[in-house]
Amino acid sequence: MITRRALIGTAIATSAMGLYMPRLRAAAADTLRFASSAGGPRKTDPNQTTQGSDNWAVIQMFEYLVMPPDGTFGVKPEDFQPWLAESWTTSDDSKTWVFKLRQGVQFHKGYGEMTADDVARSFLRARDEGVSTSNYTNLTDVSASSKYEVTIKLKNPDPMFLSSTVATRNVMVVSKKAEAELGEKFATEPIGTGPYQIDRFDSERGMFLSRHEGYWGEPAIIPKVECLYIADTTARTLALMSGDVDMIEGVRQPGWVPQIQAQKPDLIFDMTAPGSFNTLFFNLSKEPLQNIQLRKAIMHGINKQEIVDALTPMSNMSYTLNPPNYPTGFKLEDLPEDLRYEYNPDEAKKLLADAGFAGGLTIPVNTSQREDYSTQHLIIQEQLSQIGIKIDLKILDHSAYHATNRQNLNTLNINSSSLPPVPLYVFNQYAPSSANMTEDGKGGANYSHYGVLMPGVDDLLDQMLQTTTFDDYVAKGREVELKIQRDLPMAGLPTLSYLVVRSPRIDIGFPIKSGYAYWRFCKAKIVA
C-alpha cells in the first residue's frame, strides 16, 4: 500500500533526480537554427516572397550579380563587389549596363551551370511577373549577349542601378530550367546558386536547408540551417534562452534588450542601422493639418531624443526623410537652422498660437498595436500634451491600422518600413502625386496627399530621374529632401534597427552594420 509519506518521498526523489538529469536539449553540432517572428513560411521564390521573415531562407539560397560586403548596405556604386557577375560596364547615359558573368557557377540539385539565359530570365520575370513588378518598370530589355554576358537596357538613366535593381531580391538569379520544370512547386522548392539549398519546406514549421556542395565560392561552414517560425514572443525568447535555437528575431520595444541582457549576459545583439525608417505623415486632407504653422508646432513639440532613449540601443536619430547614413540624408548641422525642427516647447506653443490654437486642440489618431508603432505614438502623445495638443489615440490591430491608413482614416500616421539606400525609391514611395493614397484603398503610400493638395516634388523627382551620374543624383535628391523639409507634409522620426539576438555559440563571420533585415549564414561557424 502506498502511504502518504512514501508518495511525498518519491516525488521529492524524482524531482531531485531531475535536477541532475542531463539536459534534454542539446544544440546540434551541425545545424544553425534561426527563429523568426512570423507565423509560418509563405514562399521561398525570391520573386514571390511577400513576408520579410521568408527572406532569411531566400538569402541563403539565392545570389545577386553584385553585392555589397556582408553586413552592409551598398550606399555608393563603388560599394558593390563582383558576385555572380565578374565585372560590369555602363554607358555614359547610364542606360545600358553589361554584366560579364562568372563561369562554372552551378545551380542546386544538378540543374547545371548558370548562364546568361538564366540571368535574363531572372530579371524579366521580376519585371513581368511576381509581387514587385512596378519596381522594375525601368527595364526595357534584358538579353543574353553571349553565354556569359548579359546586356540590360533601361528606359531612364539610373546611376544607382546596382542598388536600385541589381542587388534587389526579386532579380536574384534562379534556374530557368528548374522554374519551367517545377512550375508552381518552384515557389517552395526553388533552385538557386547560393551556398545552401532547400531540403524541406514545411508550411507549419519552417524551411530546412543543407549545404550546396557544388557551390562556386567558399563552401558554407555549418552543414545545415533551419529557418523556423515562432510567432509568440515568449516562446521565441525561451527557445533562445534554452539553447533550442541559436538566433531569434528580437522584440523592438522599450526595455526588452536590457531585460534579456540581464537574464543572459552572454547573448549577442546584432543590429542594423538604419533598419526601419519611421516616417510621420501629416494628412493634409484633415482639418487643421493643412496649417503649416501647426505642423511646425508639432515638430517642435516632439522630442526625438526621448524616442531614441526609450528605444535604446535600437534607435538612431534621423532628421530628414532619408536618414543621415543614406546618400541624400542630412546630418543636423548640415540642415538650415529653420529646417531642423529641434525640440523647443516654447517655440511650439508660439507657433500653435500663431496657427490659431492658443488654447490647444485635439487630434484623433490611430496607431497599431505593434510595439514599435504604439511606443512612438504613445511617446509623441505625451510630448504633445505638454504643448497643449491632445492626441486622442486609438490602438488598432496591425492589419486594421494599415488598412485604415490606406482609406484616408488617419491623421498623423507613422509608417515603418525597411527601405534601401536608394533615395529615388524612398521618395517615390511617399512623396509624388502618383503615389497619392486614395479612399478606395487603390492608391499608394503618399499618406499626406503631397503634390495633390499642395504643390509637391514631382518636377524635382523627374529631374532626379534623368541624372546620369551619382553626384548629380545625390545633389538633386538633397534638393528634394530640403523641399519636403520645408513643406513638411511628412517628417523623419528616429530609425529603429532590425534586431537579432544570437547565442555566443555562433560566430556569423562578419559584423552587422547595416543592410536589409536578413543576412547570410555561410560564413557562420559554431564556436562553442
Add this chain to the structure above:
Amino acid sequence: MARYLFFRLLDMVPTVFLVLTMVFIAMRILPGDPALVALGPNADGGQLEAFREKMGLNEPLGLQYVTFLGNAVRFDFGHSLMSDVPIGTLIANNLPHTIYLTIASVVLGLVMGIPFGVYAATQRNKLPDSALRIYSLIGYAIPDFYLAAVLLIVFSLNLGWFPINGEGSGFWDGLHHIFLPALTLAMLKSAFLGRLTRTSLLEVLGRDYVRTARAKGARESRVIYRHALRNAMLPLSTGIGISILATLSGSVAIELVFNRPGIGRLLINAIQERDYPVIQAGVMMFAFFVILVNLAMDIVYLIADPRIRMKS
C-alpha cells in the same frame, strides 16, 4: 435512438450555415486588407489591385458569399491567400495536433480532477477540502498563457525535463512534447472538474441509497465509487463536455506559447493576416467540433440516464 440522432444531426445544418455566414460577414466588416498584409504597407495601387484580382477579392460581396457557400458544401475552402497552400492540406497538417492536445489534456484533467474532487468531498471541511478550494480558485483565476509560461520556465528552461516547443516526432517523442501543454490545460480543467466532482458527490452522499449501502456494511470505497460517484456522473458529464469545449479556446494560447501546430495557432495567424479562406475553414472546424461534442454529450445522457431516454 436512431431517429433522435438523425434529427440532432439535421439540427447541425442551420447552425453551421449560420456560423459560416457570420464568419463571412465579420471578416468583411473588420478593417484590414489581405492584399496590404501580403504585399506590405508600401505596395503601390497597381500591385494591390493585381493581388485582389488574383484572389477574387474584387468580386461583388454577394458573389463571393455564394461562391464561398457553394465551395463550403463541398468542403472546398480553396487556398491560403498568403501561402497559396490548399486549405485542406493546412487543416490536415494542423487538426490532428489539436485533437491530440484535447484528448491528452482531457484525460489528464479527469485523472487529476475527479480523484481530487472525490477526496475533498469525503474530507469535507478538512485540509484536503480547503486545498481543493484554493486550487480551484487559482485554476479559475490564472490565465492559461501565463500558466504555460511558468511551466515552461520551470520545467523546460530551468529543469530541462521537457522540450521547450514543437510537437516531436514519433509516439514517445510526441508524448514527451505534448505533456507540458496538456498539463497546462489539464491543471485548469482539473480545478473545474475537481470542484464539480466534489459538489456533485456531496449531493448524492446524503441520499438514502448511500446510507443504505453503508448500513449493509459495504466498504467505504465501494460506497463512494460504486454507488455515489456513478450517480454523480450525470452533472459531471456536462462538466466534461464544457471542459472539452474550453480546451478549444485554451488551445489557441497554448499552441502559440508552446509553438505547436494546431487549428488554434493556424487561426490566430490567419486572423492577423486577414487570410479569409483559412479563417473561414478554421472557424468551421471549431463549429463542427462544438456541435459534435454537444451531440456526444447528449448521447452520453441518453445512455447514462434512462429517464431522458424515455422522454426522447
